[in-house]
Amino acid sequence: MDKYELFREHLRESAKEFRKIDKNGAVRVVSHLDCDGICACSILIKLLTSENRRYSISIVQQLSEEVLEELSKEDYNTFIFTDLGSAYFNSIKKLFHNKNFFILDHHEIEDKQASPYHINPNLFGIDGGKEISGAGVVYLFCSSLDKNIDMAHIAVIGAIGDVQEENGFQRLNRDILDIAVSGKKIEVKKGLRIFGAQTKPIHKVLEYCSDPYIPGVTGSESGVIQFLDQVGINPKTEKGWRKLIHLTEDEMKKLVTAIILKRSAEKNPEDVLGNVYTLIEEDKECPLRDAKEFSTLLNSCGRLNKASLGIGVCLNEEKSKRKAINNLNEYKKEIVKALKWHTENKDSDCIFKEKGLMIINAKDNIMPSMIGTIASILSRSNNIEEGTYIMSLARTEENTVKVSLRIASMSNIEDVDLRQIITEIIKKVGCGDSGGHPQAAGAIIPSEKEEEFIKIAKNMLRKNIM
Template sequence: MSDPVPAMAERAAACADRLRGADSVLLASHIDADGLTSGAIAATALDRAGIPFETTFEKQLDAAAIERIAATEHDVALFTDFGSGQLDDIVPHEERGEFTPVVADHHQPATAEEGAEPPDTDLHLNPLLFGIDGASALSGAGTTYVLARALERAGGDNRDLAALAVVGAVGDMQDTDGGLVGANENIVAEGVEHGVIDEVTDISLYGRQTRPLPKLLEYASELRIPGISGDERGSIRFLSELAVDLKLDGEWRRWVDLSFEERQTVASALMRHAIDRGVPPERVNSVTTTTYTLSAEEVGTELRDVSEFSTVLNATARYERADVGLAICLGYRDEALEQARSLLRNHRRNLSEGLEWVKTEGVTQEEHLQWFDAGTRIRETVVGIIAGMALGESGVRRDHPIIAFAEESAEELKVSSRGSGFLVRDGLDLSAVMSEAAAAVDGGGGGHDVAAGATIPQGRRDEFLEHADEIVGEQLAAGDETASQ
């Protein structure tokens, strides 16, 4: 058996051995696309290994969630796509004999005391412990896939789960620089070799499988082109002027319906149109990227393209229907897929309305960051997605991170933050920003350098912002100093 990430193989084997020795396992996972795919990978691997388990999903792994897990009868709890940031709260339950934690996560380990090392446990599988970037090189689903490979018994083969690992990585936005990199590439290679993933260079616009061509261009947020983006008539006019038959029986074809030559014709014309209207060449060149499709899924469906698949998953668990997302990941279709499509329509409507609200209300600019407070107008489970979509919109700067607030309860505010790759290269680490600023106001937070979140008490927003703005300023100043040396 080959190891997809050799540096993590020994730790993965230790985690797998503990799971095999369990009387029963409680599998707990996060609710986003990466968390759902992580949960599905773990559930499939546990089932194939003959290990009894029960599955639960949590919006956040706070003290109440951990107490609920401790109250179950399972002797082992497997945490996927979270747990590293809560080791200080999880490990004491092992010390009291309530359950043994096994963690497969990629988020920054956090500790109660600043500067302290995370609790020492051989059952903590995280790429960051092995010098692998958990924000860009290996997702929670990828980490869980490493564990799943270690769980293989003689004659078993979990390489088909590479498909879900890639969906999780793309859902976690780890393909934003032209494709998946680092340890993720090893997983892609195993999926391609096993015949479950196709990897090709193609146009990067979302909706290649499902959107009619005019809608594909009109809604393309990846490349805003004057006269086409947000302009239905402009999109139709552009396509109608091409010397390609882009309709079939009077209906617009989709990108997936086009031949290779037809795609080249449309893409080349689109690039020329963009350059003629002042779009910078580097932005135009980014319209082509490495794309991933799932070979076993039906052509022209939301599940064929990993980007659309991940969006379907986000539309389930973020609306309290993790069971639907898990069912789809486990291969169920029919009723589960119809439910997911209904949730997806609602999700898209909420995103559109939320983004429109941000554009109308605007954001508040601080010295080093910008922010908006949606209150109850935007659902707290999607406010982070909308914050990321808002970056680069009119009145929203791309050279400042954005912080979004939404009401989580009468007592708590949900905080979501998003940055960009170039800000991270300049020293930004939103995981540290969220963790430190939240701790200063008796809250908790963490995540990745480019995207992170927190929960803070109501009434302490302004104090939190003051700390966050100061921390971002210090990070970027330190980055500037390092770059000048």
């Protein structure tokens, strides 16, 4: 058997263990607050509901020894961790030794112990950072228990939310996508790889398009209007502003050609084209119609502490959808507010800058759940040199500091492991918890260690500047 067959066999063995658990007992579900974590939790909830099992959910920003200790004291006999837990396998095994537990995760792990209660593709040499999301792992697990579980499209959303789509998917994600397509949940077409096609006016989509960057257009409202005029596309009709989905086939061809020509000096001018994933059961011009916008909406729910709305959206609850779309507007306001603070304080002591390095200490000025989002946005900015490390920090109500680490867009990002870097910083500080992926990592540290952490981080990041 190859590694994929071994992984699927492991999933079947784990499913057999789960079937042994008494259905009368409630299941405690713990998941991550990002898009992938919400998708993973939702798929599991669909299964538990279909089996008439009772459950209780907690969505957390990050696991820690303290969180696990508190959970272990709760009066539940079965715990399931989704999109997190692998980094704490030994702690979970120790604290929950007299309980049933399952870890369904895809993050990298140091201690690769095989166990029917630990389901992680990395245990079988499969790259969980690229080939399958946390939601994908949960979907395969649930499919081993119920072949009719109709949630492959949600697993695809989780993978897109975890940035695993790059001109298509790799093996396991691709298998799940094929199920979603054959089930008529998702349609895949080649098109403009631009965010907001379903919901934003054409001129705004182009003005705010940073990935891919369009010279003379991105960031310039007047540049956009002039560009569209040259192409021969009227951005407005009597009914109002037009969106990308309103363009005729001929207009779209003209627009694509013009954008590629504008990008002729870029390394890959044609990478404006890519796969567009459409949720065909969702209404047109709705944020849930486009898979990337769907994933952003779920992220907004988690980041603003309304993960239950995101779960409701994944479970196709109309009331939750309406509320989540309103919540998305609040999320955008928080992003604007955070970016405004960053701009106003770029020359203050809160923001340290030197070649190849930027450290943003937002303290109490940005929500801790938003600090990673801001670091990600800045990492895609054309104003920051490629390869620059971006570390952001924000204080929590629990007397801790949330840390996020990103790197500004670079072609050889495969050579960088941010998770390893932040883990090494934590080790030098002597306390705290780290996690994430090679391209997007984070940590939680005690507030009293903030200054020491920043000092050590500066020194270690300087050594890693390429």
